Amino acid sequence: MAPLLHTHQIHPRATLNRLHFLLYSLSLLLLLHHHTTTPSSFLLLLADVFLGFMWLLSQGYRWRPVRRWEFPEHLSKVTDSKDLPALDVFICTADPYKEPPVGVASTALSALAFDYPSDRLSVYVSDDGGSDLTLFAFFEAAKFARCWLPFCRQNGVMERSPEAYFQSGGCDAEAEEMKVMFESLKERVDCAMEKGYVDLNLVNSPEEKEIFKTWKNFTRNDHPSVIQVLLESKKDKDITGHPLPNMIYISREKCPTSPHNFKAGALNALLRVSETMTNAPLILTLDCDMCSNDPNAPQRALCYFLDKDFSPNLSFVQFPQRYIGINKNDIYSGEFRRVFILGEQGLDGLQGPNYVGTGSFFSRRSLYSSPPVTMPSSDEFKVQSCLLSSELVLLKAHEAASSEYEHGRKEWGSQIGFRYGSLVEDYYTGYRLHCQGWRSVFCNPDRPAFLGEAPKSLVDALSQGKRWFVGLYQVCFSRYCPLLYGSRKISLLAGFCYMYYAAWGCWCIPLIIYGLLPQLALFYGKSLFPKASDPWFFLYAYLFLSTYVQDLIEFMEVGGLIQRWWSEQRMWLIKGITSSTFATLDFILSQIGCSAPGFNLTSKVKKEEENKLYENGKFVFSTASPFFVSMGTIAIVNVISFIFGFIKAVLRVGGLDEMLIQLLLSGFIVTNSWPIYEAMFTRKDGGKMPESVTKASILLSTILFCLGNFYFT
Structure with missing residues (x-):
């Protein structure tokens, strides 16, 4: 008998993943049914369709994970x-x-x-x-x-x-x-x-x-x-x-x-x-x-x-x-x-x-x-x-x-x-x-x-992500699109896996919608989701919590720590509204024959200080980057909406019941945005947000609130 050089095993989590797939699929169908039977925002429907599509593609990775050993x-x-x-x-x-x-x-x-x-x-x-x-x-x-x-x-x-x-x-x-x-x-x-x-x-x-x-x-x-x-x-x-x-x-x-x-x-x-x-x-x-x-x-x-x-x-x-x-x-x-x-x-x-x-x-x-x-x-x-x-x-x-x-x-x-x-x-x-x-x-x-x-620089990490997303779009919208070409040449599930990466840049669509629309509606007292006393509330809670719990379990199974998992999901949100957004704009402009406007990124903090701040767990926002303007804008919209929305909900009879989902969503983003608020308003070190970025973020936030007033009232 030939000596054994390697062996493998289907990962035990495959069975749980398939069970979760069935339950989550039914929940998504119920969510889409709820959209069709109740008046809701078209943008929220669009965001949910994109989230559902990306979730479906990600199941290719979860269907049959394998562990291997070599000798x-x-x-x-x-x-x-x-x-x-x-x-x-x-x-x-x-x-x-x-x-x-x-x-x-x-x-x-x-x-x-x-x-x-x-x-x-x-x-x-x-x-x-x-x-x-x-x-x-x-x-x-x-x-x-x-x-x-x-x-x-x-x-x-x-x-x-x-x-x-x-x-x-x-x-x-x-x-x-x-x-x-x-x-x-x-x-x-x-x-x-x-x-x-x-x-x-x-x-x-x-x-x-x-x-x-x-x-x-x-x-x-x-x-x-x-x-x-x-x-x-x-x-x-x-x-x-x-x-x-x-x-x-x-x-x-x-x-x-x-x-x-x-x-x-x-x-x-x-x-x-x-x-x-x-x-x-x-x-x-x-x-x-x-x-x-x-x-x-x-x-x-x-x-x-x-x-x-x-x-x-x-x-x-x-x-x-x-x-x-x-x-x-x-x-x-x-x-x-x-x-x-x-x-x-x-x-x-x-x-x-x-x-x-x-x-x-x-x-x-x-x-x-x-x-x-x-x-x-x-x-x-x-x-x-x-x-x-x-x-x-x-x-x-x-x-x-x-x-x-x-x-x-x-x-x-x-x-x-x-x-x-x-x-x-x-x-x-x-x-x-x-x-x-x-x-x-x-x-x-x-x-x-x-x-x-x-990368130990936030700008470097976001720029790297932007470059990746543009490159992935180039495959996604080519004759070799993984969903159309790859699914035929490899397998349906493998095509899903490659398409999941190819469509990575699309995360900006649901993340920007969920990062702004419910918050502006909250500020103006407009409810977009079921009340906390409505049975449909538990559907939204299940979809959110089960996704995050599965994500956490998988992350810890491969040696990750809870603190690092939190950082990963926060950077996923950040890249969705920065790298993904700018990559999408760049790719669209390139397809219509226009050159995307470039921007020179020059850090105002010395490398030694930047490394020291990084080692101490501090974000460095010292560069006047458009990335930080988009981050700052969404952070400001969320914190203002959360504060004013919470006050209005408490003062109005049944307000908390009606606005609970929007308050939780805003509160979740505010929690993730805490390093941004520190960099804008409290930090004095070299990693603080440039004043020009803070002013631009406040200006854009004001414009969004004005547009929200037109849309919701």
Whole structure:
């Protein structure tokens, strides 16, 4: 009998989810019936239809969630370590000032230090900014790797990112020596960063000096291809004489006349260049800040790829995104547990989790074709034997990195490689691969395989959400709409899952309606919901409470805390009225041929103070952003409506009975908006709301109350 490499189990909550689905479906039908038999606002009906539609789509994730376990200790019974398939690691960076080169280098070093045969491991770094600063950091990292890799191997280090390891403290004498070396590396790179270029005095090697001399006329969007073999396994050894893995720096050619297709284009350039150099059958994609936290992560992925009964149609193994440095209550909801764990477990029970852009081990062949009927030949798993730095190999690599390579090769980005056509190239690529018949697997070990950094700025978090929503709209309203195309190509439930994400931006419709209309009606004494004494009241109570209770239970099942769950639902509300709203407007304007008005976001608080406020659990509103105007407007409308509505309800006979739902709704939003009120009216630190934003919010609130007066009286 073949050794067991992995097993799985349908999550016990699947049965409860299905029972809840039946009860909730009946309740929704009753709600719609109530709308048709009683006079109600059309806008409330519209909001309820949208909420019901999004709830229905979300049931795809809840129908058959799966948990998996791997047994990497059994791999030795399947294959010898020297016969493991080669692995190419892709790391993408684009801006040395937004993505510090030392951090990117730490990510690369953590991948170089995998417990994997060095002659079968290659790390490719794509620098889409074409920055000499990034290349300089990697020249330094290549030198440091000669000491760092044997140190990790001999001491059983698990955190193999030097930045993460040295920040954890507790260094012995040998570790202190390594730390001094790493600090020297950082100082040299920081010195170049301060100057804005690589001073040749910082470079010792004549060969390196010649390379940096060519950099003077390079710009971010106009430069030739640069391919530099920094480490080559066949030639380079560490200080113990052990061969080092390959490490290759790539900056693809860019010119203003050729589209570069953002990160998907960079990944496809890596795909082609690596094919000419190492051509490993397995590919790991990593974000530049997503460091390895488990040197045995590749072995966990191999538990699926080396299962001959499982692997013929397996495209990728997806690890969850996990984060470090998040504050106690995760005030900006940076963990994304619902997306990266709950959602992936749900999809894993259907055709497999979606690709989330990092922590993904791909079968190279899945990026070129549809699933084969039979297993590929063993020749696919052979590593090329020629030197990477040979003239012939580099010539082919430069051709593959050319900006004109895809001219006349329209299959790139549509049928081959990472897919173009959406700002969320990861979501779109995973979705299209599933539509082709490939499947995927979610691997979620107890020890996080990879750790990254979540946004610690509210503006950054909201801007990131806006970009995602625009990209998801691009898929939602394309010929590959998940509800229409995906449901036919994959399955109905998987189509629901992908459509749920694609329609994420639509949350702004019900959230804005429920965030303003009942409150304005409350202010003017107009009841929109059943009385508390009416049996229909309990229907609304059940719909609200059961949704939130289920949400809380799921969140805590995957290791979440109640405080963090509260932060997550608050950020869902905030993003619905900010990121989602502006993304919807941007997408509509782009579809009618108008350019969306941009806005420059310049924080007025120093980074050190912003980080300190974040660590203390304080929101930072120091930027004069339109996001904050919409938040402030809804917060002001709700608190004024709640105060005046409560007074009127108490003074009027039967008022509380008639207005209870609207009072509870306003009170709920006021509670969620407390950090906004503090930032507007009581805080004196650098994270307070700019006066211009507060004034704009008050003005818009006044306009809304005037419109409410016209509408309700």
